[in-house]
Amino acid sequence: MDNLDNPYTPNAGASPEALIGRDDQTASFEVLLRRLQRGRSEQSMIITGLRGVGKTVLLNRFEQIARGAGWEVVEFEASKHEDRKFRQALFSQLKAALLRLSPRARWTARGRRAAEVLSAFAVSVDQQGTWSMSWDVPPAEGLGDHGDLGMDLTDVLTAIGEAAAEEGKGVAILIDEVQFLAATQLEALIQSIHKTVQRKLPVTFVGAGLPQIAELAGDAKSYAERLFTFPRIDSLDDADARTALTEPAAAEGAVYDGDAVDLAxxxxxxxxxxxxxxxxxxxxxxRNNRITREDVTLAQEAYEAKLDSSFFRVRLDRATPLQTAYMRAMAELGPEPQKASDVARLLERDSTQLGPTRAELIEMGLLYTPEHGYAAFTVPDFDKFMLRAVPKLEVPPVQRRRPKI
Incomplete structure (x- = not known):
């Protein structure tokens, strides 16, 4: 069939032709916006799940819903930046949101106050000790200038929330890869959203991240479990998986045989x-707009080769030899979450020796801890890939410290 008509979108974060199996999450987000706009509190959400389950796609859908409801959207992908760069990224996005809420020439007292608090939030001291600002609005005094990220962001979101409420609108902050936020940054977001909830302002923060983010949020602020819901999305059930496969093809006039769908x-x-x-x-x-089981069988090799060369390989290439050996040992033990002591035994070490390696893999987003003492891959079927990519488990030699002279 003509590749130009191919309805499938195997790209990171690319929205499929039909978003299947995520109705509960989209409905919850719509309720969240409506309740906040009416001045009623509602828990924000942080979506969790493994790689490839559609967290980014769902955030993109939330962005469309928010804009359709007249909300301003602040969206970005988290990365491991120092607080100053995080502050700069937020300032840039919040400044644009404020100007969309109301042009500068039409600012009310609340709009101007929000701009002044934003200016105070953006002010920084460079190495020479001089003050720099990112726009020509004079900074507020005593708001957004505490030097504490949590307190400053609380002032900013409160001020912008008040300006948005006055305009009958709201602000949705959508952040992907939340697990890469520094603890201070996640804590600041949770703290500031807590205050907007108390003030009944139309501001929300919705994030998406790997499964460990629920624990990280709880560690940042103990009340996070009451401030947010943590819906976990996973693989589609059988009916939804079939629909996600066949519906795009049907839209292009192609039909799957039943046994082809079963195999896929x-x-x-x-x-x-x-x-x-x-x-x-x-x-x-x-060929001929009919997809058979034989077609699926023939495509499987190309499918696995594509996953190996992109989706899987890009993650393995970042690992050190010891990190690679750790993941290969996990794969040797099977697809289930693996106990740290069992992995250590295969690598001829004890758990304490491999603790730093395990922690590094978690920080890199390659592993997560579903329960104490266990680790699992954040990427589905990564165990199968490791067995293909590293056919033999090689135990790295123990690096012994040189004795002090």
């Missing part, structure tokens, strides 16, 4: 990204 769902195990990748490869092989 079995291969992908219902993971949305895998469905898009397999569907894409099958489309390029099939």
């Amino acid at each position: 769902v079995d291969i992908t195990r219902g993971y949305p990204y895998f469905i898009q990748e397999l569907g894409y490869q099958v489309w390029n092989i099939a």
Whole structure:
């Protein structure tokens, strides 16, 4: 079939032709916005899940819903930046949101006050000790200038929330890869949203991240579990997986045989990204607008090769030899979460020796801890990939410290 008509989108964060199986989350987000706009409190949310389950796609859908409801959207992908760069990124986005809420020439007293608090938030001292500002609005005094990220961001979001409420609008802060926020940054966001909830302001923070983010949020602020819901999204159930595979094809006039769908769902195990990748490869092989089981079988090799060279490989390439060995040992033990002591035994070490390696892999977003003492891959089927990519488990030699002279 013509590749130009291929309806599948195996790209990071790319929205599929149809968003299947996420109705509960989108409905919850719509209720969240409506309640906040009416001055009623509602828990914000942080979506968690493994790689490839559609967290970014869902955030993109939330962005469309928010803009359609007349809300301003602040959105970015978190990365490991120092607080100053995080502050700069927020300032730039919040400044744009404020100007969209109301042009400068039409600012009310609340709009101007929000701008002044934003200016105070942006002021910084460079190495020479001189003051610099990012726009020509004089900074407020005593608001947004405490030098504490949490207190400053609380002042900013409160002021902008008041300006938004006056305009009958709201501000939605959507952040992807939340697990990469520094503890101070996550704490500041939670603290500031807590205050806007108390003030009944139309401001919300919705994040998406790997499964460990729920624990990180709780560590940042003990009340996070009451401030947020933590919906976890996973692979699609059988019916939704079939729909996600067949509906895009049907829109282009192509039909799957029943046994072809059975095999495709079995291969992908219902993971949305895998469905898009397999569907894409099958489309390029099939002929005459009818997709057979043989087409799916023939496409499987190209599907696995594409996943290995991109989705999986890019993560393995960042690992050190010892980190690679740790993940290979986990794969040797099976797809389930693995106990740290069992992995250490395979690598001929004890758990304390490998504790730093395990922590590094968690910080890199390659592992998470579903329960105490256990670790699991954040990427579905990564164990199978490790067995293919590293056919033999090589135990690295123990690096012994040189004795002090």
